[in-house]
Amino acid sequence: MNKTDQKKDAKKPNESTALSPAINKELGHISVLKFGGTSVKNLARIQHVAEIVRDRLEANKKQNNSGTPTKLLVVVSAMGDTTDYLLKLGSQCARNPDRRELDSLLSTGEQISITLLAMTLKELGIKSRSFTAAQIGIFTEKVHSKARIVDINSENLAKALKENDVLVVAGFQGITADGDITTLGRGGSDTTACALAAATSAQICDIYTDVDGIFTADPNVVPEARLLKRVSYGEVIEMARLGAQVLHPRAVELARQYKVLMRVRNTFKPDHEGTVIDGGEDMEIYRSISGVAVDKDQACVTIMDVPDKPGIAGSIMQSLADNHIVIDMIMQAFHPTAGHNNITFTVHSNDLAATIKILEEIKGDLDASSVIADEDIAKVSLIGAGLAGQSGIAATVFKAFGAAGINIKMIATSEMKLTCVVSGKDADKAGKIMHSSFGED
Amino acid sequence: MNKTDQKKDAKKPNESTALSPAINKELGHISVLKFGGTSVKNLARIQHVAEIVRDRLEANKKQNNSGTPTKLLVVVSAMGDTTDYLLKLGSQCARNPDRRELDSLLSTGEQISITLLAMTLKELGIKSRSFTAAQIGIFTEKVHSKARIVDINSENLAKALKENDVLVVAGFQGITADGDITTLGRGGSDTTACALAAATSAQICDIYTDVDGIFTADPNVVPEARLLKRVSYGEVIEMARLGAQVLHPRAVELARQYKVLMRVRNTFKPDHEGTVIDGGEDMEIYRSISGVAVDKDQACVTIMDVPDKPGIAGSIMQSLADNHIVIDMIMQAFHPTAGHNNITFTVHSNDLAATIKILEEIKGDLDASSVIADEDIAKVSLIGAGLAGQSGIAATVFKAFGAAGINIKMIATSEMKLTCVVSGKDADKAGKIMHSSFGED
Numbered sequence: 049m050n051k052t053d054q055k056k057d058a059k060k061p062n063e064s065t066a067l068s069p070a071i072n073k074e075l076g077h078i079s080v081l082k083f084g085g086t087s088v089k090n091l092a093r094i095q096h097v098a099e100i101v102r103d104r105l106e107a108n109k110k111q112n113n114s115g116t117p118t119k120l121l122v123v124v125s126a127m128g129d130t131t132d133y134l135l136k137l138g139s140q141c142a143r144n145p146d147r148r149e150l151d152s153l154l155s156t157g158e159q160i161s162i163t164l165l166a167m168t169l170k171e172l173g174i175k176s177r178s179f180t181a182a183q184i185g186i187f188t189e190k191v192h193s194k195a196r197i198v199d200i201n202s203e204n205l206a207k208a209l210k211e212n213d214v215l216v217v218a219g220f221q222g223i224t225a226d227g228d229i230t231t232l233g234r235g236g237s238d239t240t241a242c243a244l245a246a247a248t249s250a251q252i253c254d255i256y257t258d259v260d261g262i263f264t265a266d267p268n269v270v271p272e273a274r275l276l277k278r279v280s281y282g283e284v285i286e287m288a289r290l291g292a293q294v295l296h297p298r299a300v301e302l303a304r305q306y307k308v309l310m311r312v313r314n315t316f317k318p319d320h321e322g323t324v325i326d327g328g329e330d331m332e333i334y335r336s337i338s339g340v341a342v343d344k345d346q347a348c349v350t351i352m353d354v355p356d357k358p359g360i361a362g363s364i365m366q367s368l369a370d371n372h373i374v375i376d377m378i379m380q381a382f383h384p385t386a387g388h389n390n391i392t393f394t395v396h397s398n399d400l401a402a403t404i405k406i407l408e409e410i411k412g413d414l415d416a417s418s419v420i421a422d423e424d425i426a427k428v429s430l431i432g433a434g435l436a437g438q439s440g441i442a443a444t445v446f447k448a449f450g451a452a453g454i455n456i457k458m459i460a461t462s463e464m465k466l467t468c469v470v471s472g473k474d475a476d477k478a479g480k481i482m483h484s485s486f487g488e489d
Numbered sequence: 490m491n492k493t494d495q496k497k498d499a500k501k502p503n504e505s506t507a508l509s510p511a512i513n514k515e516l517g518h519i520s521v522l523k524f525g526g527t528s529v530k531n532l533a534r535i536q537h538v539a540e541i542v543r544d545r546l547e548a549n550k551k552q553n554n555s556g557t558p559t560k561l562l563v564v565v566s567a568m569g570d571t572t573d574y575l576l577k578l579g580s581q582c583a584r585n586p587d588r589r590e591l592d593s594l595l596s597t598g599e600q601i602s603i604t605l606l607a608m609t610l611k612e613l614g615i616k617s618r619s620f621t622a623a624q625i626g627i628f629t630e631k632v633h634s635k636a637r638i639v640d641i642n643s644e645n646l647a648k649a650l651k652e653n654d655v656l657v658v659a660g661f662q663g664i665t666a667d668g669d670i671t672t673l674g675r676g677g678s679d680t681t682a683c684a685l686a687a688a689t690s691a692q693i694c695d696i697y698t699d700v701d702g703i704f705t706a707d708p709n710v711v712p713e714a715r716l717l718k719r720v721s722y723g724e725v726i727e728m729a730r731l732g733a734q735v736l737h738p739r740a741v742e743l744a745r746q747y748k749v750l751m752r753v754r755n756t757f758k759p760d761h762e763g764t765v766i767d768g769g770e771d772m773e774i775y776r777s778i779s780g781v782a783v784d785k786d787q788a789c790v791t792i793m794d795v796p797d798k799p800g801i802a803g804s805i806m807q808s809l810a811d812n813h814i815v816i817d818m819i820m821q822a823f824h825p826t827a828g829h830n831n832i833t834f835t836v837h838s839n840d841l842a843a844t845i846k847i848l849e850e851i852k853g854d855l856d857a858s859s860v861i862a863d864e865d866i867a868k869v870s871l872i873g874a875g876l877a878g879q880s881g882i883a884a885t886v887f888k889a890f891g892a893a894g895i896n897i898k899m900i901a902t903s904e905m906k907l908t909c910v911v912s913g914k915d916a917d918k919a920g921k922i923m924h925s926s927f928g929e930d
Contacts (some may be wrong), residue, residue: 133600134757140532141605149611149619153604156597160575161595164582171583178590182623183668218773228623399538 065442076117079108080253082124082219082241087256087315088161089128097124098168100256100318101214107176119209119393121248123241126157134439147192151221152229155162155180158218158237166216166465176214181221181229184208186240189228190221194372195222195230196298197239200247209248217244235288235296241244242299246306253308254322255295256315261323262287262294265340269476270483276338277321280328283433286465289376290429293344299323328433337432337441337486342479344426344472347400348377348457351407353388353417360414361391367410373399376469377427377460392458395471397423425457426475430482441486442466450482507620516650517558518731519668520549520824521694523565523660526843528697528756530569536625539609541697541759542655546615560650562689564660564682565606567598575703588633592662593670596621599659599678607657617655622662622670625649626680629671635673635813636663637739638680641688650689658685676729676737683740691823694749695763696736697756702764703728703735706781710917711924717779719763721769724779724872727906730817731870732784741766769874778873778882778927783920785867787817788841789898794829794858801855802832808851814840818868818901818908833899835868835910866898867916870908870925882927883907889922 074468081101088094101122108118134153138145147348162178169176185201208215221238222230232239238255245253265273279287281304285297294312303310303325322388354360361380368375377395395403402420407419430445445466449456454477458469470478522542529535542563549559566572575594579586600621607619626642649656660678663671672678679696686694703725706714722745726738735753744751744766754763795801802821809816819834836844841862848860871886886907890897894917899910911919 091578094582108660137532137601137605138608140609141535145608146611149604151599152619152621156600159597159600160578160594163590164578167579167582167586167594169589170587178593182690224905 052303064374071351075206075248076119077108077112078119078121078209078245078248078250079104080121080123080241080245080248081256082237082254083122083256083315084237084258085125085128085131086258088124088126088165088268091164093315094161094165094168097256097315098165098172100315101169102172102174103318105213111167118213120214121209121241121244121250121320122165122214122216123237123244124158124161124216125219126239127161127164128155130157148228151192151231155218155221155229155230158220162216162218163338169214169216174214176216177212178216178218179208181240182223182227184215184217185215186222186243188224188232190224190226190228190231191372192228193231194233195224197222197232197243202247205244205247207340216469225479235299237298238299239302242302242306242310244306245308246302250308252311253303254311254313256297256313257294257311257449258315259294260314260317261312262292262322262325262339265479265483266292266342269342269479270340272483276323278324278326278328279338280433281325282464283431286324286429286431286462287339287341290341290431291345291427291466292339292341292431295325337430339431340479340483341429341431342426342475343429344475345397346394346425346427346469347397348392348394348422348425348469349400349403349407350390350392350420350422351414351416351418352390352420354391355415356387356389357469360389364391364407364410364414368395368403371402371404371406373403375403377458377469379458387486390403394425394458424472425469426472426478427467427469428475428478428482429465430486431465432486433464438487444485445482448485449478452477452481454478454481493637498786516647516689517560517928518549518553519560519562519650519686519689519691519895520545521562521564521682521686522697523678523695524563524697524729524756525678525699526566526569526572527699527744528869529567529606530564530723532605534756535568535605538563538611538697538756541756542610542858543613543615544759546654552559553886559654561655562650562682562685562691563606563655563657564678564685565602565657566660566678567595568602568605571598571601587810589669591634592672595672596659596670598664599661603657603659610657615655616653616655617657618649619657619659620649621659622681623664623668625656625658627658627663627684628645629665629673631665631667631669632671632813633669634672635674636665638663638673638684639756641684641690646685646688652675669821671806676740679737680743680846683743683747683749683751686749687743691749693752694744695752695754697738697754698735699756700753701755701758702735702753703760703766703780705779706920706924707733710783711781713924714781717764719765719769720779721874723905724769724874725766727870727872728780728782731782731872731906731908732781732786732868733782733872736766748821778871780872781920781924782870782872783867783916786834786838787868787910788838789833789835789863789866789910790841790844790848791831791833791861791863792852792855792857792859793831793861795832796856798830801830805832805848805851805855808847809836809844810892812843812847814844814847815871816844818910820899835866835899838864865913866910867913867919868908869916869919870906871924871927872906873927885926886923890919890928893918893922894895895919 079155112118166178167177185204187199196349219240262276263273267273310325359484375393454474456468460467553559579591603619607617610617624646628640630634660681703713703717708714725741729738751766816834895915897909902906
């Protein structure tokens with residue numbers, strides 16, 4: 049499900065957004081820097097970000113002796129909890145706020161942060177300008193709250209880059225061909241940054257955040273977690289998809305597609321090197337497992353007693369996909385005596401209410417008996433490019449879980465991951481056990 | 490000065506914005522309703538405004554038996570003191586915030602209020618949509634913070650009106666041909682409303698505010714002030730220009746140009762009739778004087794010892810006009826022995842610092858000795874279409890001021906007004922005396 053989604057997302061810009069090499073050469077050396085909401089939480093932090101941008105511009109200029117111009121594209125999210133505040137306003141106006149209006153409302157959050165950052169940069173003497181998605185031309189499909197980028201106006205980009213040293217671009221938002229404002233959903237600003245890096249063949253896309261980089265596990269849960277110096281796109285995608293709150297998989301997928309060199313860095317320690325994300329071609333040599341992810345924002349949904357006919361599972365999944373709900377693990381349990389299946393899958397907690405609503409609507413058509421949900425679950429996953437070759441690790445994990453009295457509700461494995469669904473209360477313990485079981489401690 | 494400004498403002502839309510009668514007939518009966526910042530101060534008030542809009546839509550539909558559709562165009566300002574808050578943010582980022590960035594920042598205020606109102610209207614079951622200036626296509630000249638409307642995209646308007654019953658349009662903002670966001674300056678939302686009414690040949694443009702309508706004087710200063718049932722464009726323009734805080738003259742000028750029937754109404758007393766503003770063709774018959782205006786946000790600037798050569802005053806005024814500073818009363822005092830003039834004029838307090846800066850710059854070229862300013866002044870004016878024919882009133886006012894010990898610093902008269910500049914401390918007293926002197930008490 050998810051994979052198809054991501055591919056569509058990544059493919060479209062391929063067709064239209066990449067600048068021609070000739071234009072790109074003229075534009076010069078471009079780096080993309082993305083700052084999230086905590087990095088621009090208040091005016092003092094915007095000032096701090098402006099100084100990072102200034103220092104970076106100067107450092108890049110020094111490094112670049114070829115005489116070609118040095119440019120920065122800075123993507124910012126809304127300040128701190130602005131988006132939550134706007135969402136709350138919206139939900140007070142309507143039980144189910146119109147999504148077109150909601151997207152236009154939310155997009156003001158980034159418009160505020162880009163203008164303030166651009167003003168601050170100008171005050172530092174830097175040739176800078178802010179651009180909303182509509183102004184620079186980040187076109188998306190006509191889907192509200194979860195839109196995917198389909199095109200970036202390369203003419204606008206080239207013109208803006210010629211006239212300025214630093215473009216401050218609103219993350220998270222887009223515009224449809226009709227002029228409606230859209231938002232890109234979770235991970236939206238990272239996606240904006242990677243798409244702009246792809247469209248300008250940028251030398252690097254730095255994602256500034258409030259942590260030092262990507263760790264082998266969440267340091268808040270597993271104190272022994274180690275910072276990774278380098279990790280592959282594929283591993284980060286799996287880690288993120290499995291709940292490690294570092295980068296949204298769609299952004300990394302886009303980076304992989306366009307071979308955008310990414311780096312995760314700490315806004316508050318600008319001299320730290322962070323974690324580099326690239327193709328990871330030679331990585332399997334020295335590391336087979338890259339980390340542990342714990343995701344508590346998950347729910348299990350079971351649709352009970354579905355007749356055992358071909359195509360049923362597919363039609364359920366289609367109904368959910370049509371509503372832009374991404375489902376993850378799927379398990380089908382067959383009751384041979386009754387000739388019926390129970391189909392269980394996991395969704396993000398945010399999508400649970402919508403999922404139940406949809407399933408209740410199609411329950412009759414499916415001839416299913418009922419829909420039940422379990423919100424008290426967590427996904428605990430082991431991620432590594434070389435996991436496939438090391439089946440012994442799975443056995444070790446299962447044994448260790450058993451010894452600790454942790455019940456495994458669902459299991460899924462792939463070439464790069466091993467995921468267990470456990471009770472919410474066991475989540476942190478399971479994460480620690482998994483981390484130690486592959487010797488990262 | 491001011492007059493030329495206003496004329497340009499009004500003329501441009503004439504060339505391009507008015508919908509052709511054919512389109513207009515198809516669009517149906519259109520009313521424009523404008524709600525200011527206090528009317529949408531919080532979510533409870535937005536709910537209240539939504540109910541006014543709903544009731545109006547239903548009333549208009551009942552009234553209109555011809556079968557042509559009934560549509561509303563609702564223009565809103567930013568919620569309460571949002572604009573001030575955003576201005577403060579901007580001024581904390583830069584001593585002199587970039588005006589392009591500042592306009593983009595300020596425009597988020599209306600974008601928030603239009604989306605919230607559109608959501609609330611949808612929740613009431615009304616086919617409604619929000620539009621920023623960029624989305625509907627309100628084009629302005631490329632001047633930040635004081636832009637004038639030059640065109641409205643009538644195709645966009647027609648399409649949006651066909652698809653919806655109520656369009657909620659952001660006041661105060663515009664967009665340049667390049668896609669930069671502009672703001673219209675003081676009175677901007679009223680101007681947006683009048684321009685939209687002109688472009689759609691609307692039947693009426695209702696300006697909802699927090700007072701009952703237009704009074705013969707500010708009721709807070711002159712308790713005996715009476716509500717006017719009807720007043721002419723010209724009188725309102727003079728009243729506003731002279732400091733009565735009802736409507737900005739540029740909006741009324743636009744309405745006069747296009748014969749837009751205006752009405753000022755109280756948001757919190759939606760059943761009150763308010764004040765109708767129209768051409769006032771038959772008004773002089775029954776009333777010669779329409780009101781008293783007191784404006785304390787004024788300052789006097791004097792440029793001292795300017796050589797008595799032709800064209801000097803003109804070149805001073807040109808320098809100020811180039812910087813979009815509107816000056817009002819001008820007085821030139823000649824010192825015959827020295828062959829020099831002192832030129833004194835009034836400006837809005839907000840423009841004082843910029844005015845002094847410009848005059849200090851050109852002082853040398855002019856051969857003037859110094860620039861002095863007096864912030865402690867007020868303009869007190871008597872307004873009436875029939876003032877010209879009643880010279881006795883001026884004498885009465887001057888005598889009454891003298892008796893009350895009020896010193897008159899400057900005097901200006903025109904066909905429709907009599908203005909005195911007095912000390913700030915005498916302002917309210919002078920207003921009361923003027924009001925009683927023409928028998929409105």
